[in-house]
């Protein structure tokens with residue numbers, strides 16, 4: 001068995017309590033436990049994290065190859081979902 | 096857009112999307128359409144970069160067991176470990192282009208891909224560890240900071256991480272040289288000797304002069320590269336001269352002087368014959384670096400196999 005058989009893992013790091021895990025990068029490891037250890041050595045050498053998730057890259061389902069595709073278009077023509085869409089008379093407070 | 100991508104072979108639309116993204120300073124991401132030559136250029140450059148990080152561990156690791164204090168030893172180990180990390184960031188960034196780490200390592204071991212020629216010079220004294228940190232990591236930083244804005248997303252992101260870590264590398268080297276320079280006469284001489292040997296090879300790290308650089312124009316157009324070799328080299332010289340003065344050391348170039356008109360330091364001619372010889376494999380340590388790398392890889396094989404066998408056994412047990 002060669003190292004090509006080591007699957008790829010995506011690494012997510014929580015930098016401190018109260019924040020969510022953020023994608024940090026990827027790495028090869030034979031199993032989840034080694035992936036965690038390697039992730040610690042690779043992505044948190046300077047105390048960048050308090051918690052790590054590793055996920056097999058093959059388990060990620062992505063929306064589509066092109067990140068600007070119509071999948072997201074329906075949100076573009078709905079400015080009324082933003083608070084700045086609304087006009088409020090001058091002087092009205094706490095709104 | 097999906098239709099555009101499906102037609103990637105013949106239609107001109109994906110190329111236009113790519114060109115527009117580059118022109119608008121947007122990042123290209125792994126699954127975007129990109130010209131084959133762009134992909135090939137990136138793989139070549141990122142592989143060479145990753146190989147340089149891991150080969151670069153060797154000259155410094157040479158001094159870990161002989162570091163003069165526990166403090167210096169811990170620092171040096173942390174630095175060498177960082178370089179391994181840099182290699183891994185870059186290999187995984189390269190893998191997003193459809194190559195594999197194993198394939199890249201095979202090419203390195205077979206001598207079919209390069210690493211930076213600087214690592215083919217020997218580390219003869221402890222002061223070399225300082226000179227490498229100050230000058231070699233310093234030159235690398237000058238090269239790498241603009242790469243944080245490279246048009247290829249994964250490469251740019253890897254460079255952001257790397258640049259953050261590099262500044263400690265350079266500072267520890269500078270501090271080490273300063274301690275030697277202010278030490279005994281023999282220590283000062285040792286620091287000066289190291290700077291004398293590493294200065295010119297460090298200037299060569301920026302690559303051949305613009306007039307002879309074969310890949311530059313296209314890389315600039317693709318925004319993989321943001322500044323020419325000579326521009327970056329000049330920037331590095333300008334930064335180093337006052338730093339050398341503060342160290343109390345001289346740079347081995349009689350032609351080095353401030354040019355009021357240009358607003359830059361002038362410097363003497365670089366020995367490009369030496370550069371080409373080292374690239375051709377005739378540097379002082381080419382042979383040693385690559386055989387050491389192969390040996391490390393081969394001797395680690397049983398560890399990789401054992402870890403894979405252990406993982407397979409547990410998968411079976413869980414199933």
Ligand SMILES: [Fe+2]
Pocket residue numbers: 148177178181257261
């Ligand atoms: Fe590095």
Ligand SMILES: [Fe+2]
Pocket residue numbers: 178232261264
């Ligand atoms: Fe470094």
